[in-house]
Amino acid sequence: MVPSNKRVILRCRPGDTGVPEDDNFAAEDCPFPTNLADDQMLVKTLCLSVDPYMRSRMNQKTRAQYMMPWRIGETVDGGGVAIVIESKNDQYQAGDIIQTFSLPWQLYSHIGPSPYLYKVDKALVGEHFSLAMGAVGMPGLTSLFGIRHKGHVKPGANQTMVISGAAGACGSIAGQIARIEGCSRVVGICGTNEKCQFLTEQLGFDSAINYKTENVAETLKTACPAGIDVYFDNVGGDISNCVIAQMNKDSHIVLCGQISMYNNLDKEYPPLLPDDIADRVKKLGITRERFVVLTYAKEFPEGMYQLATWVKEGKLKVKETVVEGLENTGAAFVSMMKGGNIGKMIVHVADP
Helix, strand or coil: CCCCCEEEEECCCCCCCCCHHHHHHHEEEECCCCCCCCCEEEEEEEEEEEECCHHCCCCCCCCCCCCCCCECCEEEEEEEEEEEEEEECCCCCCEEEEEEEECCCCEEEEECCCCCEEEHHHHHHHHHHHHHHHHHCCCHHHHHHHHHHHCCCCCCCCCEEEEECCCCHHHHHHHHHHHHHHHCCEHHHHCCHHHHHHHHCCCCCCEEEEEECCCCHHHHHHHCCEEEEEECCCCCCCHHHHCCCCCCEEEEEEECCCCHHHHCCCCCCCCCCHHHHHHHHHHHCEEEEECCHHHHHHHHHHHHHHHHHHHHCCCCCCEEEECCHHHHHHHHHHHHCCCCCCCCEEEECCCC
């Protein structure tokens, strides 16, 4: 008996300035892949990652050359973990767990060689394979290298770091790494009291600000009495302007993401700052450079080992929001874009 198969397609686009909705995606049955070509593998998807950068791929034109747009009526793809069922690739064999950034949102699929295709090292993640998409994967690496290469954290320097989108996949990891790397004060900004409580009670943030119910500018003055030395920016917009307005001389912005602006794809990236904020950045020598984690691909193995070690030691706590079922992957993406997750949003598709 040939196993049944299903996939998620892009049904329609939200438009350059539209908000993604569940109806933009559709789940459907599809043929089981056959006729495996040389160098290809037949894989079964175990879990999928939904991430903010995918918003750009919903439109006909993306902001980056390294990102291709999804096509109407075709299978969506992104980060994921799968098990190899059959292989005609000498580097992989049946039973291997693999991670790739271009896994189809499909139960069974063929995948070929890719520069961003890796075996999942069970010595690093055990049987918790979704860690390879979160704390020990791209969000963890983004947080680690963003802080190390753009944050300029110095142990003993009494630095304060503020993280926006602090309860998300990158933000929740970045705040903990800030502490590990030597920041004396860590402050998070997020959108619910539950998330604020999570940051302070479980992740060790000194303070957390609910931007929906509190005055961010005023609360930051109390939370950061010595000003702000490093800003891990996940959101952009008005929140970021409030943070930058209180940054110290020669401080640093880690430009990780701008999720508040991802539904306005007609704007350039990174977005221009208001004149008064741009003047402050220039006058005080605040660094604000585009950060792309793929730039540091050669450092990934060392970074993943470091992240996994911190997880095992309990220094890095992991939180996931798990959605069950391949057919719900589109809804999981939409929820994540609206702040419906705490920690990494994962779609559990199947067990090995």
